[in-house]
Amino acid sequence: MSVADRARRASASARVALFAERLVATARIWSPSKSRPLPRVVADIGPWVPVWLVTAVTAGVAVASAAIVTRGTVPWAIVLATIAITVAQPDGPGAGIFAVTIGVLLVASGTEPFAWPLYVLLATVHLVVVLSALTSGLPRRARFELALLVAPGRRFLAVQAVAQPLALLGAVVTGAGVTLPWLPVAAGLGLVVLAWRLDVRVGDDGDG
Amino acid sequence: MTASPPQTGGPWRATGTVAALVVGGLGLALLGLLLGRADVSVLGAPLVLGLVWAALTRPTEPGEVVVEGAHQDPDSARVRASVRLEPPAGSELALLRVGSPSHRTVDVAVAAPRSRTVGVSVSGVRTGRQRFFSVVHRETSVGQVVGTAAIRAGPVTLTVLPRTRPLGHLPLPPRLQGLTGSHDSRRVGDGGDLHDIAPFTPGDRLRRIDWRVTLRESGRGARPGSLTDLHVRRSLATADAVVTLVLDSRDDIGRDISTWSGYAELHPEEATSLDIAREAAASIAKAYLEAGDRVGVVDLGHHHRPLRPAGGRRHLLRVMHTLATATPSGRARPVVRPPQVPSGALLIVFSTFLDDQASGLAATWCRHGHRVLAVDVLPPLDRGRATTGERNVYRVVDIARADRLWELERAGVETVAWHELAGDERTLAIGLAARARQRSRPR
Known part of the structure; x- marks a missing residue:
């Protein structure tokens, strides 16, 4: 190999090395904080959880609700699709579509009218809608102050205090009979105790 | 604040929540009506109630x-x-x-x-x-x-505002000024240390008469035993030092040499050269002002009126604000004439010495008879992220800078790097002496 060839080859490899270095330098300019992350702004708020955790809880409650009335693969596929829409886009009608789907599945499952699943679904479907509304428009990584659950929790209990007796009244009026009359009462009392505990532990820390 | x-x-x-409540609440109600299932309609009741509640309190x-x-x-x-x-x-x-x-x-x-x-x-x-x-x-x-x-x-x-660090011994200018202060001057006056013993002259205070010397000198005269010539002890007058801080605010560069081009963002937890210069100048200003001396500030980056030397706690705040608001802005104009400084002042120049301007001025002031200290405020450098090209350019810049600092030392300017003054109590005078010893050591 002649000297000229060797020089040409060396020059080519140097050019490739220079090009690679330029690429790296360009990438570094557009992502300047990769080697050492920039510090984050600190916000002093009360106890918090990430929004994605609240979303996960919403999805869990939705799946548990669906499990009461869903039988078969196709119904499960449909209800999981509605849950996915609710979780992916909480700032939309997804939670409403999920509620309607649960209503359809309640009928399709052959459950007797005003049987015990209705009282459970009254609470869980409402809870899915409330949690979905709370996380609507929030970034997944945002910090969700637990004190935010206090006022919606009270409102949830107040609405349930009307809805559960309404269901009982419906059962009496339609003559369906009340198979487990103590269940909604016990559930209501449990929710009251839960909300009171939540209020004591969270309300004082983060409210105001 | x-x-x-x-x-x-x-x-x-x-918001979209309205759609969810309407679709869910009314959808279930309609579904119940269509299917003849009242329980399905009841399932939508909480959603309707929630919507009504929210609408009433919006x-x-x-x-x-x-x-x-x-x-x-x-x-x-x-x-x-x-x-x-x-x-x-x-x-x-x-x-x-x-x-x-x-x-x-x-x-x-x-x-x-x-x-x-x-x-x-x-x-x-x-x-x-x-x-x-x-x-x-x-x-x-x-x-x-x-x-x-x-x-x-x-x-x-x-x-x-820049933070300040405690400083120990501080260097003094060759000539002190004023009629009072915290340092002993070479002038005779009311002070602490003894200057000499001299014959009594009208105006001398009686309490300054040195009776022992007077008696001894009286015994040697023509009439031994009689007090003819009184002698007084003269002390050195006290005076204060005038210090001018010369801040080179034209550069504001970080540790990472790959950020010197100005494209990359500086990390907020890494002090830049200007932050170090501010800290060094503020620490020195505070130490001198607390000792009762007078401090002024000259900003090489801005050709406006310099802060005149003065003393006191309020002046320290003025110095701090002057230092904090000194930032590089636009293209710095070259200094044609060195800024005027008080005669006999100690000049402390804070610069990265990446160009000839600050070092040239320091050498000029030194030739004019001032005592000049050069504080190098370049932070310890990080070359890890620099490209080969940037490292090569820095090598050239560093060689030129080292030459500049060597020329400064040859001109009689004492140089010290601020980050080399380690320890909780930075001692500028000791740091300078250490550098001087290091330089005089034979190689």
Whole structure:
């Protein structure tokens, strides 16, 4: 190999090395904080959880609700699709579509009218809608102050205090009979105790 | 403390939650009617009730947000402020996105049914005039059925003063000035240390008569035993030092040489050369002013009137603000004539010495008879992220800089690097002496 060839080859490899270095330098300019992350702004708020955790809880409650009335693969596929829409886009009608789907599945499952699943679904479907509304428009990584659950929790209990007796009244009026009359009462009392505990532990820390 | 002007929220608009409640509530009611199942209709009752409740309590007035109370925490290297939320009745949730230059933003969803404040803070060692805390704010109502558009509050501008470190022994100028002060001058007057013993002259204080010398000298005269010539002890007068701090604010460069091009962002927890210069100048100014001396400031980056030498605690605040507001702006003009400094002043030049201007001025002042100290404020460098080209360029710059510092030492300017003065108590005089010993050691 002649000297000229060797020089040409060396020059080519140097050019490739220079090009690679330029690429790296360009990438570094557009992502300047990769080697050492920039510090984050600190916000002093009360106890918090990430929004994605609240979303996960919403999805869990939705799946548990669906499990009461869903039988078969196709119904499960449909209800999981509605849950996915609710979780992916909480700032939309997804939670409403999920509620309607649960209503359809309640009928399709052959459950007797005003049987015990209705009282459970009254609470869980409402809870899915409330949690979905709370996380609507929030970034997944945002910090969700637990004190935010206090006022919606009270409102949830107040609405349930009307809805559960309404269901009982419906059962009496339609003559369906009340198979487990103590269940909604016990559930209501449990929710009251839960909300009171939540209020004591969270309300004082983060409210105001 | 500073505050941003209050920002009023926009009109309240329906959110997607309304669609969910309407579709769910009315859909279940219709489904129950169509299928003849009252229990399905009852399933939608909570959603309808929730929608009615939210509609009855929805807010109409706009809310307000303001960033206030921005201040520098003296105990930690943090800047703190408060975000004050003034939501209208019927508001429930506030989403805040708080950002600050060179910091990652944080999103927080907080309960805001009534007025509240959220404390925010950022860390950093950078000093000078900076902007902090830009807040994007959005509110939703009870049940999240209506919400406001995002509004922005802040940022607030705050001057972060340089921190000071305790300094031990300080060098003095060759000539002290004034009729009083904390240092002994070479002039005779009322002071502490003995200057000499001289015959009594009219005007001398009687309490300065040295009786022992007077008696001894009386015994040697023509009439032994009689007091003819009184002798007095003369002491050195005290005086104060005049120190002029010369700040080269034309450069503001960080540790990472790959950021010197100006494209990459500087890390807020790494002090730049100007931050180090501010800290060094503030520490030295505080030490001299606490000793009762007079300190002035000359900024090489701005050709406005320099801060004249003066003393006292209020002047220390003036010096601090002058140092904190010195920033590189635009293209620095070359200095044609050296800035005027008081005669006999000690000049301390704070610079990176990356060009000839500061070193040239220091050498000129030294030739004019001033004692000049050059404080090198270039931070310890990090070349890890630099490309080969940048490293090669830096090598050339570093060689030129080393030559410049060597020329300075040859001209009689004492040089010291601020970051080499390690330890809790930085001692400038000892640091200078150590450098002098290092230089005089045979190689």
